[in-house]
Amino acid sequence: MTESKLPSKDNFSEWYHELLKAGEIIDVRYPVKGMCVWYPFGFAVRRNVYDLMRSLLDPDHLETQFPLLIPETEFMKEAEHIKGFEDEVYWVTHGGTSPLDIKLALRPTSETAIYPIFKLWVRSHADLPLKIYQIVNTFRYETKHTRPLIRLREITSFKEAHTVHASWEEAAEQVEAALTIYAEFYRRLAIPFLFARRPSWDKFPGSDYSIALDTVMPDGRTLQIGTAHHLGTNFATTYSITFEDEGGEQQFANQTCYGVSERCIAALISVHGDDKGLVLPWAVAPVQVVIVPILFKEKEATLEVCRNIKEKLAAAGMRVVIDEGDERPGAKFYRWEMKGVPIRIEIGPRDIKNGVAVLARRDGKKLTVLLGELNETIERVAADLQEGMLARAQAFLESKVKDCETAEEARAQTGAGVARVGWCGSEECGHRIEEEVGAAVLGEPWRSEETYQGSCLVCGANTEKCALLARQY
């Protein structure tokens, strides 16, 4: 009998859920809605992904950690921010059986935990810029349908950075620096995305403006996989974050914050995976090379050769395992493909006699390699696989974005992709567009080299502005 296969990726929702389990990323059986368990294998992917994030942030940021609980008195200070989050906050109301005098919020995000302390840390222009980040869990009482890694009540892996600057312009530059970091992060994960400046009604509560990164999922809906916010002096005013400038005057500080959550891993899985399972980029694959010995005669001699090869590859810094289990080779092939291992090496008595190994790539190609040339070949193949993944993903994303002239056209396009339409930029026309098309305004393209010439879908005014529309996760 054959093991049950993954549903086809064309049936994205089923495929995604099945793959999270079969690929041992997430166990969804924890008995609280919207809260999931990382399998050790999934957690290893997570660790590699977040190590990559750390390596990009550490040159210019300091990692830290703030408490999970936020006193109601601090949480309730920033009016606009509260409005954005109050319906989704979990509250701790008791210590043991005694009611607390001041309720404690489980952070839905950490501005209100961090900024009272920033007030103490920031005294002078010499303390600026201040740039910190933390990787923590946050809680949101989602009332909509939850989805593993995508819409959760416990976000387990929220990387949030918070910076403080002397001027609005410097903070704006920091927003761009953050976007550059995120662009590099996703380039290394081979995940293409769109930058969009979120419309005023969908920006971060309490920000001057918000830039988001959206990727396109296999079913054509978009997934927000990163955001950067210019907070202006909004929070600094509320929390009295001031500094003494060179002239001895007290000034309110300008701030930014920017974040990425485990949605980056949802994207990683969804963008690259195929009908055989996970496809992981070399940089973050917990197992980069699996050696499958073909054992039916001369077992010890075959294993001996495999162990020598593993040592040589490991010495070059590769993450290698030998699958010595007594399953049939075919069963092992399927299992490791499900786990997204980029390169498989098969070695049997026949190969040993010829001084070669069979190298199978996760994209399906097979080649025979001289044992002495394995290291260099693997390095070359790893780079080639990465390039292929990015090219395929980029082509997919581009195929999913189209210009539309009418609301009907845009409605059809957003059924399975992103529509670009003319938009005069007014909030009124923006809402009308959302209604008529039945999709959300992601915002105006940001950092786009393309220019736009057209007319507003609603009022018909000539405009050089456009809006990206999509159905969102």
Added chain:
RNA sequence: GGGGCCAUAGGGUAGCCUGGUAUCCCACAGGACUGGGGGUCCUGUAACCGGCGUUCAAAUCGCCGUGGCCCCA
């Protein structure tokens, strides 16, 4: 925000209408033969979401809770 559907071993399921011994596949454990793309046979492990109610008797009927899925706004 409004409406609908569902819950049986680790996963997927049959049984429920018409109340009485829980089916099959995969997985898992042990053994034998096997071995370059999901092997075969034998033996075994393992389940009715929780509470309350109706009943001689509840997986099955009713109510509440919890969890999951879908549709509409």
